[in-house]
Amino acid sequence: MTDTLSVPLRDFGNLEIDAFMTPQELSIVFFAQLAVILVACRVVGWLGKRFLGQPQVVGEMIAGVCLGPSLFGLLAPELQSLIFPKESQPILFVGAQLAVGLYMFIVGLTFDTSHFVSRAKSAAAVSISGIAFPFVCAFLITPWLLQTPGLFHDKLATWEAQLFMGACIAITAFPMLARIIHEKGLSKSPLGTLALSAGAIDDAGAWCVLAIVLASFGGGPMVAIAAIGGAFIFAIFMGLFGRKLTAPLAKMMERDGGISEISLAYVLIAFALCAFAMDIAGIHAVFGGFVLGAVMPKGKFSETLREKLEPVTAVLLLPLFFTYSGLHTQLTLVNTWNLFFIALVILAVSIAAKGLACYAAARLTGEDNRTAMGIGALMNARGLMELIILNIGLQRGIIEPALFSIMVVMAIVTTLMAGPLFELVYGRHARATGLLPETTKQT
Template sequence: MADLFADTLKTASEILSPHGPATAGAAHSYAPGDFSIHFFLQLAVILLACRVVGWLGKKLLAQPQVVGEMIAGVILGPSLLGFLFPDFQLALFPKETKNVLYVGAQLGVGLYMFMVGTSFQAGHFKAKARSAMSVSFAGIAAPFIIAAIITPFLLKVPGLFAPSISQANATLFMGACIALTAFPMLARIINERGLAKTSLGTLSLTAGAFDDAVSWCVLALVLATFGGGPGLAILAIGGGLTYVVFMVVFGKRVLAPLGRMVERDGEMSMTVLALTLMAFCLSAFLMDAVGIHAIFGGFLLGVFMPRGLFVEELKKKVEPIAVVLLLPMFFTYSGLNTRMDMVNSVELLLIALGVLACSILAKWGACYAAARLTGENHATAMGIGALMNSRGLMELIIINIGLQKGIIGPTLFSMLVLMAIVTTVMASPLFEVVYGKKARASGELGAVPDGAGA
């Protein structure tokens, strides 16, 4: 017990120490000005690509902007731009600058999840929690069953998982990836399609929220137990739980003065904005430092932020920069790590297609079956399954963490990026085919608002 305590204390004391391994030395080095030159050019190209591909996706495929940005990230990486113009792509995104892009990507996705947290509505859980539990349970149980079946085969393929990973951790990680639902995108689709006050919309939101919560808890468990020794596991689990308990007990009370200041002034002052962003940075730091991930800290803080005028003002000041400027860096960083050329054999292609098929079956199929068993008609159950099958940004976040922490290799990462994009692109058009068009024709739903999917 004393040794375990000493190991945990040692791990905690080294939070600000280098965590290596060190990057291999290069024949040349970059001066600070070189990083600056590359960064601003990279950001300009990223914004252009995301806007153009997002616009094309909206006009041609009626897809949300975020779907186009996911695809743009892959286009800018080695899978397309690097394949067609390798020298140009390498000059634009040299490996030495990836760490700078990584930090910007983490800030973007962390702020995005912070804003998602501020939109979290407990009412969705209460309204249809009982009826949604069966759909949620099916959307969790089936993916983990499928993961338990396919993971032993995946572990036999070199390069998909880390050599040192246990079968249990690999299974849990794959289960979390398959079980995940793109909750922010799900909420966006439901609002855009006029489903917010319908039984289908409420049920889907509730089930999706439960599924995401379980997936993130499983990921936190894998991160805490994978390759870090008992000290790291105790620090991650203990630190994470302590912070959650603190926020549940004291979070709203500590943060309430920020809301009162905004209500008093009728707007958010620069001081309140600075305090809010400082709280976000500290929350993200704490979760990163204990060994989980910054996005947990951002989302958790957002859940307990004051509501009302505070959130309205915060969204006006922070959301445009987070979504338009910073978040595209995350998609591009994901794209730079996506190597579709690594799926370069019939065996690997079949594995990629198998993972995609299993993911769709485990999520859409299981949620459809559960909805039917709870009394929903065929069209409604199909619509629920189509919405729950979308992975979106949340999938990219979880697999980026897996790649960063060394749980999976670049080949499996690329396969899961493909799965995330395909299941996300499927969601809106598939929903309209199986439910939306008939419901609008019968008058059950209104017309799709102009700009839906933007």
């Protein structure tokens, strides 16, 4: 078995790559990519904060798109191909999965289950509404979209396309939502917990629907059965035994006076196993990470663990995912008035369907008007999970590059507007009335 990968002839500085790229040469390319990715994410993230008031994570998402063919590849195609050769993308893919999985584990560490229990009714109502109404809208507009060639696979049935579009419109960017909530100081607030709870249910439902589409589109019925059944069994097991199995870690911390290397190793092994379980079931590694984090002992243990893992995860790893997605986004494909009109319709329907449904559900379950508007604004952020589901759809041949790019535009716009809209309808008033401290970072 050869240890090389066949690639076109390239010249990377002093690196001469002939007919093959060896693991060492892949390593050289990867570290060059990593430097470019980190610089781009820092610069674009800073610009987004400075001039648009956006969280760092939103700037990182835009930076990922900029590094792809939509900007970097358009302005300097040879240089872009040199830094990001196709043969290196499997490495970025693995790094991206590690990033989002580990980040969602950190989110789970801060998840306040007591708030979830106290607001379970509101969370369930917001989530169900935030899934049902977008699906209704998707079922109405998808037959019209199918009339335009080059958006969906030719052999895709109408109902399959409707289910996929419904999942795309209904999904909430759970990791993105969590990071926005964290940066706005809402992590331990009732509103933040309500939004995270509803977002978690939304995403789980969307992944189950996606599993059904994949099963009908050639994956076989076992794909849907394994995904839905596996997720249910995993959630029940972790709910019943997760806390008991992880409780000794907190005792080890008390005994050692901190989280030791062996305790950290146990945690990372458990994370890898949970991510593996959800990935092999067909849901996604992020849910394995989140559920594990949610059942971990709370208090000093979870806070210390988060302090150890969060900087490397957020600063070093997460940008890999945004770049991997950006490398598959070609906004230049939206190059006709018809496609531009389709993009506007999808954007308008997505915003209205998700935001209005979540707002109405929150109001009907007793939330005040400002809280309900804040929920509607936050639930409209789709960035991270939308990119994941779109990548799966593109890789499996469900959608074509043109629709992929249109949906990426929708993901970016809805995520960009989430923070400012939340500040407008809730954040400023909450700080003025003392519901949020004045020292909260206003992103």
